[in-house]
Amino acid sequence: MVTQGLISTREDILERAIPLFARLGFHGVSMRDIAAEVEMQAAALYHHFADKEALYLAAMAYAFKDKSVVLTQAIAIPGTPLERLNRFVETLAEGMGRDPDFLALLQRERIDGNETRLKLLAEEVFAEPFDALLTLAKEIAPAHDSHMVAISICALVMYHMETAPMRRFLPGWHTTLDQPKFIAKHAMALLAQLFADGDQK
Amino acid sequence: MVTQGLISTREDILERAIPLFARLGFHGVSMRDIAAEVEMQAAALYHHFADKEALYLAAMAYAFKDKSVVLTQAIAIPGTPLERLNRFVETLAEGMGRDPDFLALLQRERIDGNETRLKLLAEEVFAEPFDALLTLAKEIAPAHDSHMVAISICALVMYHMETAPMRRFLPGWHTTLDQPKFIAKHAMALLAQLFADGDQK
DNA sequence: ATGAACTTAACGAACGTTCATTAAACATCG
């Protein structure tokens, strides 16, 4: 065995391809671009992947792997519903702030992904933490549609992160407003106010 | 003059290029693709635009033109703060539902746009309605950061619309939850609850 | 007859991909 504790060539390719795909998209990156990043010839890539699409799909799977576990865990830690929600929101914001490539890939996949890929992403990556968030939403806001509440919770974190590059040029912006910790804090301030008591409709 | 009340060739090109760019992105669309859509030769496009990037930028400008006016108007109609907020939210949801190409282009530009383009988009398209939303946010929730509140309001509408293709595969979804009217209603239900009284922090 | 709008033809570059080949790593066996 060559790879032992170190990284295999295949994984090296994926890890170096991910930032390229994240920044430039599928059509914006050539096989030669990826090869150059790994410091090998483009032809060698075909020894590890059938074609460009297979490489891209493998890169996506690799980038999305294990991303949901932390979220599911965060929400699973015992505590009051608001405490658990707070843990989820903080973990989500912190995680996205730490991995801008993942944030970019997720947005790209939302626009470019076909039905099959979107279904896979939803079911393999997000179903588990979303389910946990769904039951939390039912506890916390039984009067509203749980799916909508769960998405709204994500929205209050994700939209700030996704729009950060543009918000810079909108009135009232300052550097603090881009920090994951602050975004989580703001989202929780609103959510706590929303779901303070038993949720009157 | 050939164009009279009808559409000019230049505008025809832009209008037919927009859906292509929205669906496939800059690198996913070739000059020949666009030409085929307008039923002319690719070389003819260069009679109207210097190069592909100029065509793309013109298409973006064309797609984003006048998009902000309705929003600014919606928020300007007299009424209680919550009524004005409701009008804004409904107009935003309705507008995005009616123009999926615009929704897609906006997301693409957020990821692909360089600093210059993002600044242009922010200042030329969104500054005006966002400013109005900002002052409304100050009225309605003086205890929170206005920029954050304004973005959060948009988030509660936009994130539902942007994630619609993927939410289909998440638990708790049903067709109703994708309708702009319903999204606006849900967003307002949360916002009304948030900002019902003078906004206790 | 001039200029705008468009065509046909072609350019070089870059694209994804295939091919034959090679060097190293591995397995098998006398």
Place this chain on the structure above:
DNA sequence: CGATGTTTAATGAACGTTCGTTAAGTTCAT
């Protein structure tokens, strides 16, 4: 242990196609 054959990973060259773009020629209303 060392010679053997096999597998694996990578190379460099090349294929056919498509890309953005340019040049020259045609049509046609003014």
